Amino acid sequence: AQMATGIDAAALLTYRAAWLRDQGRNVTREAAMAKMTATETAQQVIDAAVQIWGGLGVVSGHPVEKLYREIRALRIYEGATEVQQLIIARQTLAAYSQANP
Numbered sequence: 001a002q003m004a005t006g007i008d009a010a011a012l013l014t015y016r017a018a019w020l021r022d023q024g025r026n027v028t029r030e031a032a033m034a035k036m037t038a039t040e041t042a043q044q045v046i047d048a049a050v051q052i053w054g055g056l057g058v059v060s061g062h063p064v065e066k067l068y069r070e071i072r073a074l075r076i077y078e079g080a081t082e083v084q085q086l087i088i089a090r091q092t093l094a095a096y097s098q099a100n101p
Helices: 002-022 028-058 063-076 081-099
Strands: none
């Protein structure tokens, strides 16, 4: 249930960022939220898959092992989670400051 919920949440954040971009809006914060949620959720899901598959999940060439390696790299590509958190925080604080001078 948690895996399915996380996957849906990541997809919805991604669709929201894309929709806002289609509307011509700046989506720096929304894109960072989608990227962070998608990669963190993917890591949680693949960690669970490794646990489910046990020793086979870490055998070189097994689909689960391959996904595990790919997800590790994806979390770093275009900014690690910590970078995404900084982007989200800065954008949120900037929006709050503009709304509450």
